[in-house]
Every structure is written in structure tokens, then in C-alpha cells.
Amino acid sequence: SPKGLEGIPGNLGWPVVGESKSFLSEFSSPQGIYSFIKTRQQRYGKVFKSYVLGRYTIFMTGRDAGKILLTGKDGLVTLNLFYTGQQVLGPTSLLQQSGEEHKRLRRLIAEPLSFDSLKKYFQFMNTLAAETLDQWLDREVLVLEEASTFTLKVIGNMIMSLEPTGTEQEKFRTNFKSISSSFASLPLKFPGTAYDRGIKARDRMYAMFDSIISNRRSGKSVHQDFLESLIQKHTKNDSGEDQDDKLTDKQLKDNILTLLVAGHDTTTAALTWLIKFLAENPDVLERLRKEHMEILDNRKTGSSLTWSEVTNMPYTTKVISETLRMATILPWYSRKAAQDFQINGCDIKKGWAVNLDVVSIHHDPENFRDPEKFDPSRFDSPIKPFSYLGFGSGPRMCPGINLAKLELCIFVHHLVCRYKWTALEKDDSVHATLVRMPKNKLPIKVEAL
Numbered sequence: 001s002p003k004g005l006e007g008i009p010g011n012l013g014w015p016v017v018g019e020s021k022s023f024l025s026e027f028s029s030p031q032g033i034y035s036f037i038k039t040r041q042q043r044y045g046k047v048f049k050s051y052v053l054g055r056y057t058i059f060m061t062g063r064d065a066g067k068i069l070l071t072g073k074d075g076l077v078t079l080n081l082f083y084t085g086q087q088v089l090g091p092t093s094l095l096q097q098s099g100e101e102h103k104r105l106r107r108l109i110a111e112p113l114s115f116d117s118l119k120k121y122f123q124f125m126n127t128l129a130a131e132t133l134d135q136w137l138d139r140e141v142l143v144l145e146e147a148s149t150f151t152l153k154v155i156g157n158m159i160m161s162l163e164p165t166g167t168e169q170e171k172f173r174t175n176f177k178s179i180s181s182s183f184a185s186l187p188l189k190f191p192g193t194a195y196d197r198g199i200k201a202r203d204r205m206y207a208m209f210d211s212i213i214s215n216r217r218s219g220k221s222v223h224q225d226f227l228e229s230l231i232q233k234h235t236k237n238d239s240g241e242d243q244d245d246k247l248t249d250k251q252l253k254d255n256i257l258t259l260l261v262a263g264h265d266t267t268t269a270a271l272t273w274l275i276k277f278l279a280e281n282p283d284v285l286e287r288l289r290k291e292h293m294e295i296l297d298n299r300k301t302g303s304s305l306t307w308s309e310v311t312n313m314p315y316t317t318k319v320i321s322e323t324l325r326m327a328t329i330l331p332w333y334s335r336k337a338a339q340d341f342q343i344n345g346c347d348i349k350k351g352w353a354v355n356l357d358v359v360s361i362h363h364d365p366e367n368f369r370d371p372e373k374f375d376p377s378r379f380d381s382p383i384k385p386f387s388y389l390g391f392g393s394g395p396r397m398c399p400g401i402n403l404a405k406l407e408l409c410i411f412v413h414h415l416v417c418r419y420k421w422t423a424l425e426k427d428d429s430v431h432a433t434l435v436r437m438p439k440n441k442l443p444i445k446v447e448a449l
């Protein structure tokens, strides 16, 4: 209640709506959430309260706050999903677990997402990236749309060997889009609302998973993908062995969907921002292209990118980190206090919603000199702990980091080796969604190099 928050600096805004109006309008400005946060930080300091989107919320920033909230020592905080996100993903999703159950689920998904396990999907991604880019030549494309199609095909194939074209892919895509748009919608469950469409699409998606799982179990179809590895090793069966450590079908489906939701928009946004920043920074593009042209020059046999080449792209890796710093795709990390604790001299009570504002950390001149400059070379030397949080940190750090980096490196390789491109609009507005994306979807014109 507002009374409980009296000791915390800040302003709760107007009755009922609180500060939601300025939060939403600033959220979609080029500066994004940063401008909302910055004015309040200047007024109240690194920890302040607000009332936005129906929730009393504490915003925090700084490396110290990052360390406390993200390492979450002794179960200090849990993840805090929007109500609609909780309903869509289901109660056994990794995002709704904490403590030992969270650790167990992380272990199960860590292996199929590990660097070595990703090797078997490399050829699919490589071919798909080259084919996607073949379609771009001498056209005007909306990068965000194209990136979204590419990343969805990759993850659909990786998880359940979905073919990149055909009716199954179309159904998967349509359902996924509805699920994704409902994720942070208003919880109004009557026909026609985003939330209602999302729940219905989720049910259709689960029916699709059920049919694939049953075909796999009956031996009707055999594949070497993420789903198969979980079915083989981790789902409950009739073998009589100890089943306590295994997943039910419900857990399996909730967590497959969680990976799709957590991995798709983020990777799409990262690829789009990366192409935008390269168009705006010709020096960086030139240096990046040099790295990739050297790969081509040094190639002894074959004409296509190889696994050992893609795992040795040091400058590209820095360009990716700088992209994630500048864009800060997930602008804040939401937590709920699981116990009382103190931060910056403020008493935080159990149950409160606390958000770590990551944009301010990524744009703090104390952490990154000249923070508005796109400069991948700042990652040449080690950076201070908890100043770069592109993939998060601690027990909830992104488990899809290797997959995301692999997709980006492959796509960038084909892009810079074969094409040049120009942005068709100068518009820095940001789409007001949970994952920050360019509002204009980044229209570009593409030509052969």
C-alpha cells in the first residue's frame, strides 16, 4: 500500500493511474524508459517508488543494486512476471519457479542449449541465413519482420524439427504471434482481446506439441532435436525407474513455450538493432567486414561458413555486446522481494515489486565512457562487474546466450560479406513493448557489395 512505501523517496502520481501516462509515453520515446527513470533519479536518487500499470513499483539502478538483485543471494528475490504472462506460460514454466525447482529446470535445459549441442543446428541456421538474405537483394525490406521470420524458423527447427516452410510452420507462426502479443497485455479475458487470443493460441500450440510428443513416443517420427532430448532423458515414462526427477508433459510444454517466448523477440530485436547500428556507424561496419573478409580469404576448402570459423569472431562478439548495451533490449529486470532487505539505505519489504533499471546502468558514464557512442572496442578490456548486463547475470542469466550469439554471428557473416545497405528513414523511436525494438521496423534498401 502507499502507506507502506512512505519511507521510499518518489511520487506515486495521480489516484488510480499513478504515473502510468508519463511512463508509457516516455517508454516509446527514443530514449525509452531511460528518460522516465533519469528525471526521477535526479530528483530522488538511485532508488525510488512509482505507481505504474496498476502496480506499486520500486525502481533501482546501479551496479550495487544489480549485484544484490541479480545474484539474489539466499532467496532474496524471485522473478516477477506480469499476470497475463503467468497465465499464458503456465504454472510450471521456468520463469515461475524459484529455488531448487528453478535450479533443476535450468539444469535440464542447459545441456541441449550448450555450445556443443548447438553444433548440430549450425548447418540449418547457416543455410537459412544465406537463403533469407538472397531474398533481400535489390529490395526494400523491413529488417524487424525479416529477422522475426528468421529467428522463429531457427527456434522452431531447433526445438521440434519444424520445416521452415509449409502449413505447420504457418500455423506455428500465427499461434506464436498471438501468444507473444498477449504476453504483457491487459488481463481482459473476453472474446477479441489480446489476452483471450493469446490463451486460445497457447491451447492450439499445446495441441501441436501433444501431437508431436505422441508421434515421437510411438516411434512414428524420429528426430534429433531439443524436444527429443528432453523426451528421451527427462519425461516420466512406464519404465519403472525412479521418476521423481523427471518432467511431466505439462512441465515439458510450459517450458518449451517459455523458451520460444524468451528467445524469439529478444533475438529478433538484437539482430534488428545490430543492423541499424552498423548502418549508422560505417567505421565499425568496415572493421567488422574486415574480420569476415579475412575469414573468406583464409578459407582453404569449401565455400560456406564452418563451425570453427563461426566460433572465432572476436570483433563480431564485441559488436554484439555493444549492440546489447546500447539498445538494452530488456530495459528492466523485474523481481519481487521474497524477504525484507535494505538497499541504498531504503527498507524493502517482502512482496514488493522491484525493478532493476538496466538502461541507466548501460548508459552510465562511470561504467562506459561516452556512453551514447557505438564503440565495440570498449569491450577490448575487462569491464566492471555488473556494468554490462546484456544477458543478465546470476542464477537467472540467459540460458539462450550461446544460441543467440550463434544466430547473430551467422547472419552477420552472410550480410557483411555480400551486401551493403542504407536505412530508409531516420527514426529512433522505440516500440512500446516489453522487448525494445525500433518502432519503424527498420526499413532498409539492400544492394550487392
Ligand code: HEM
Binding pocket: 079, 094, 095, 106, 258, 259, 260, 262, 263, 264, 266, 267, 270, 324, 329, 330, 332, 333, 334, 389, 390, 391, 392, 393, 395, 396, 397, 398, 399, 400, 401, 403, 404
Ligand atoms: C539476443 C538475444 C537475447 C537476449 C538479449 C536475452 C536476454 C536475457 C536476459 C537479460 C535475461 C535475464 C532477465 C532477468 O534477469 O530478469 C534472459 C533470461 C532468459 N532467456 Fe534470454 N535473451 C536472449 C535470447 C534467448 C534465447 C535464444 C533463449 C532460448 C532459446 C532465451 C531464453 C531465456 C530464458 C528461458 C530466460 C529465463 C531464465 C531464468 O529465469 O532462469 N533467451 N534473457
